[in-house]
Amino acid sequence: MGTLLEVKGLSVSYRRGGVAVRAVDAVDLDVPAGAMLGLVGESGCGKSTLARALMGVLPGNASIDGGRVALDGEDLTELTPAKRRQRLWRELSFVPQTSMNALDPVYRLRDQMREVLCERGGLPTKAADERAVALFRSVGLDPVRLTDFPHQFSGGMRQRAAIAMALALNPKLVIADEPVTALDVIVQRQVLDTIRRLGRDLGLSAIIVTHDISVVTYLCGLTAVMYAGRIVEQGTTEALTRRPTHPYTMGLMNASPDLHEPVETLVPIEGAPPDLADPPKGCRFAPRCPLALAACRESDPPPVVVEPGHSAACFRAAEAGALREAARKASTWTR
Template sequence: MSLLSVRDLAIDYATKGGSLHAVSRGTLEVGAGEVVGLVGESGCGKTTLARALTGVVPRNATFEAGEIVFEGRNLLGRPVSEWRDLLWRKISFVPQSSMNALDPVYRVGAQMDEVLRLRGGMGRAQARERTDELFRMVGLDPRRGTEYPHQFSGGMRQRAAIAMALALQPALVIADEPVTALDVIVQRQVLDTLRDLQARLGVSVLLVTHDISVVAYVCDRVVVMYAGEVVESGTARDVLETPRHPYTMGLTNAFPDLERAGGTLAPIAGGPPDLRHPPRGCRFAERCPFALARCRAETPPLVVAPNGHASACWRSDEAPALSELAKDPSTWTLTSTSAA
């Protein structure tokens, strides 16, 4: 049984322009001790879905349908107090900016201590000992606990945020773009730290990112979102090496490949649709070079193959041939011309 199972989750935002359907078909699984990457471009609903798993959503957001089953319990419909009891103890969150996780006028060590004492019920001495242990665990000198967040580098702040998320040994850590604002060297250091801790502690991680290289580096499985819907999922190897949805093909082709050094990158033309008025059929159809009339009229279901590789595309059976065509930048240029 999965640690976390999200099934057909739908989340709307009430706006002046009408309901915005931020997540419409949110479906994913996270197994025990697994690192799952949730990937897609900005505005596709990744963060909304990730934050929904903690029950912390904006006031104008409503859960319209679906299930969030954690450790065998469907959290939707349960009292807010019961959901909040899971935070830190069972589910923790590393936000996109480490400065959003740390109070700028509060010493870093004292913030750790507060989580351990108020949420973990530890005494002062035990909390201090655990804080020092957490600092060492993520590669920080415990003596730096007396300093403020602004005295830490970006990488150090991110390590401190990860340490805080692991403070009470949760079963699931949700990390929302944890390395986006860092340079590539520090990105790798932070990702190595996260992966090492995940392996040593056996914690599950849902890693939200728009960066395919991050997914390839640390994730066991991948879930691809587009315009509020999950369009593909499977093992990292299956999804990245043999994508079955054109959007995933486009994402991988838009990323530099060392084996194709000097090759031309092929960006996906256009942008996601307005989710206040989502189009009929496949939401990627207007940007897809392989779209058929059926794609614009009927919504493709998320079909799971025997190996667990799932995709929502009417032409998924043609994926090998389409994937080869998608590697040619001119394929996407034609899309751009027709879209114009």
């Protein structure tokens, strides 16, 4: 599989008051064609900022401080904003964190579909309406609902409609930011099943942003774990879940309940991610890491390859087997 999206050294800051907040810091990420990559991490780690930077839809107080985002070999960061906008929907499409933001409340779904399919995709109205019917069916929505307004939809239906819009022009890459977080568990499962089926049937290339590692294990062949603006571990989902190597990944897995294990065995991560306006020196996870050594507070651990296609930015990566044992027990997973 060739590389579809290649991100190298991407950094993004926000201006907040007089302070710069580096929300994405020197991120490297590859998405092969036809792959689904899960981007996982706690709230405030920079996932949405990274997703928006890839799409070129950052807010006005944000700036790209460096790096390259190449789609099919073309560097998107060198394009003018107008050229970048032309790529939206046709090459890159986005399901934003709140699906209501993807849909305009004052237009019927059919008119919003027409806008994407006719104005951006160049289809005549009749062909656009036929495509909208097919898209609604593909995400499990009854096409009669195309004449509804977004407020007439349930949360799950809105999310499906947002996914249908994102797929409208067969983009090369879809980025979905927390596609199921706002939904109840039954509807979550239905929407996840739809995304999984679309991935299989269409060979969809996607980045699925989520704080829930179980969503990633269900949908994605590849995983990147983000902490405090950085990717701290990445590889195949199988390698990461079977052989997590960064203690943060181990902690995220601990915090995800296994229905087959008694609840007492949950040993989540204490504390909260750092303020990105003033991140800690050394490894950014050190203040919360039960396995930290003194050296971890002195310098940044660089990513190390632990097996082909699997890397982790931890000084203790070579001891991962023993660390995994320690991470499973409440007695050794406390600071």
